[in-house]
Amino acid sequence: xxxxxxxxxxxxxxxxxxxxxxxxxxxRLVAQGHSVDLxxxxxxxxxxxxxxxxxxxxxxxxxxxxxxxxxxxxLSSALGAIASGxxxxxxxxxxxxxxxxxxxxxxxxxxxxxxxTCHGLDWQRAKWGKxxxxxxxxxxxxxxxxxxxxxxxxxxxxxxxxxxxNKETTYIPNAASVLAPxxxxxxxxxxxxxxxxxxxxxxGRLVPEKCPDLLIQAFQKLQxxxxxxxxxxxxxxxxxxxxxxxxxAANNKDIIFAGQQKGSHLxxxxxxxxxxxxxxxxxxxxxxxxxxxxxxxxxxxxxxPVHQQLTSEQRGLAFQxxxxxSCISTLDWAIHHPEEMAVMAKNAQKYVQTHYNWEEISAExxxxxxxxxxxxxxxxxxxxxxxxxxxxxAY
Numbered sequence: 322x323x324x325x326x327x328x329x330x331x332x333x334x335x336x337x338x339x340x341x342x343x344x345x346x347x348x349r350l351v352a353q354g355h356s357v358d359l360x361x362x363x364x365x366x367x368x369x370x371x372x373x374x375x376x377x378x379x380x381x382x383x384x385x386x387x388x389x390x391x392x393x394x395x396l397s398s399a400l401g402a403i404a405s406g407x408x409x410x411x412x413x414x415x416x417x418x419x420x421x422x423x424x425x426x427x428x429x430x431x432x433x434x435x436x437x438t439c440h441g442l443d444w445q446r447a448k449w450g451k452x453x454x455x456x457x458x459x460x461x462x463x464x465x466x467x468x469x470x471x472x473x474x475x476x477x478x479x480x481x482x483x484x485x486x487n488k489e490t491t492y493i494p495n496a497a498s499v500l501a502p503x504x505x506x507x508x509x510x511x512x513x514x515x516x517x518x519x520x521x522x523x524x525g526r527l528v529p530e531k532c533p534d535l536l537i538q539a540f541q542k543l544q545x546x547x548x549x550x551x552x553x554x555x556x557x558x559x560x561x562x563x564x565x566x567x568x569x570a571a572n573n574k575d576i577i578f579a580g581q582q583k584g585s586h587l588x589x590x591x592x593x594x595x596x597x598x599x600x601x602x603x604x605x606x607x608x609x610x611x612x613x614x615x616x617x618x619x620x621x622x623x624x625x626p627v628h629q630q631l632t633s634e635q636r637g638l639a640f641q642x643x644x645x646x647s648c649i650s651t652l653d654w655a656i657h658h659p660e661e662m663a664v665m666a667k668n669a670q671k672y673v674q675t676h677y678n679w680e681e682i683s684a685e686x687x688x689x690x691x692x693x694x695x696x697x698x699x700x701x702x703x704x705x706x707x708x709x710x711x712x713x714x715a716y
Contacts, residue, residue, distance in 0.1 A: 327415050331361035336555055341498055348379060352378065359382065362397045363383040366383045370386075402415075402423035412433060415438070418442070419460050424463055434690070434694060438471075439473050439605075440605040474492075474606040478490070478492075496608075496611060496678055498608065500591060500616065502588070504585065519547055526554050526555065527562065532643065535645060543652055548656065550575065551594070555581035591616055594618050596662070598621045599628065601623055611677055618666060619659075620632060621655050623642040636668045639651070
């Protein structure tokens with residue numbers, strides 16, 4: 322099977338749930354004998370435009386960029402969609418709704434089946450302006466109209482497409498990546514001024530919809546004795562917002578901005594945390610939370626439906642989304658009830674290990690592909706019509 326992948330910044334993953342998602346799935350499909358071309362952004366891969374390289378068997382093709390925020394993604398997605406129409410791919414898979422605005426293009430020149438994975442309702446993200454948000458919304462509409470199959474990463478998204486479009490989708494969740502080995506002496510964390518099990522960890526892009534500002538305010542008001550707050554993650558076209566966060570915490574030495582981390586340093590910061598907190602008002606299915614749960618770290622999160630899917634049944638604590646007082650009281654309880662939180666963390670760890678597995682997710686994705694191709698093969702060819710038959714029927 323020959324597969325084209327569009328909408329991914331590139332591999333290996335540096336930051337972003339979509340990149341980690343694809344980094345886990347596609348090398349597994351290559352290992353099973355399939356061919357995968359992933360069209361990436363040269364701004365992310367730091368490669369020359371149209372240069373290609375191998376990543377665990379996946380052919381990563383770097384496309385030209387505009388280096389202008391959302392226009393970067395728009396151009397690379399358009400070029401990827403055009404490129405996918407120049408070869409005979411069996412599957413063209415678009416990741417995210419923005420790139421899906423071009424999912425009709427391969428249909429003009431190929432018989433490839435089109436798959437779209439919705440990782441979240443991107444047009445709702447606060448970082449996008451009105452015009453950009455509208456384009457993202459058009460991507461959603463294009464996916465509904467032109468995709469042969471839509472995959473969603475949460476039950477909430479499946480309900481959304483059914484309610485709004487009466488569209489059936491396939492639910493295939495994310496999973497936690499296997500973290501790198503980390504230093505048991507916690508040297509990197511110590512260099513940041515952190516103490517194991519005595520800090521709250523926020524892990525994710527510093528963007529408005531993840532509400533790190535709410536967490537900073539809650540921490541400053543709560544002032545938990547002996548605890549620090551570590552925010553780990555980079556910006557995503559949100560430099561102004563990130564500056565706002567730094568200014569909010571300027572006079573508090575207990576708030577640490579650790580920047581974007583990966584590998585052993587990231588693993589060390591996750592494993593050393595006393596609490597993992599995600600106050601988002603919008604998520605697809607957060608890989609960062611799954612990773613914390615997999616490592617047995619107690620979790621506190623806002624009560625949006627996708628978080629409740631993970632934290633319900635005594636697997637974590639939830640507070641009212643965008644409610645500062647609720648966040649403060651929930652954090653206060655979690656910090657002062659470590660034994661109860663440890664039980665929840667154990668429950669969550671077992672749940673994630675059982676229900677969120679990349680081997681199964683890769684198998685389910687491949688099943689979508691093979692089912693689509695099987696349906697294509699079953700279509701009966703049209704019966705040839707002779708000229709004499711045509712003439713008799715015409716008159």
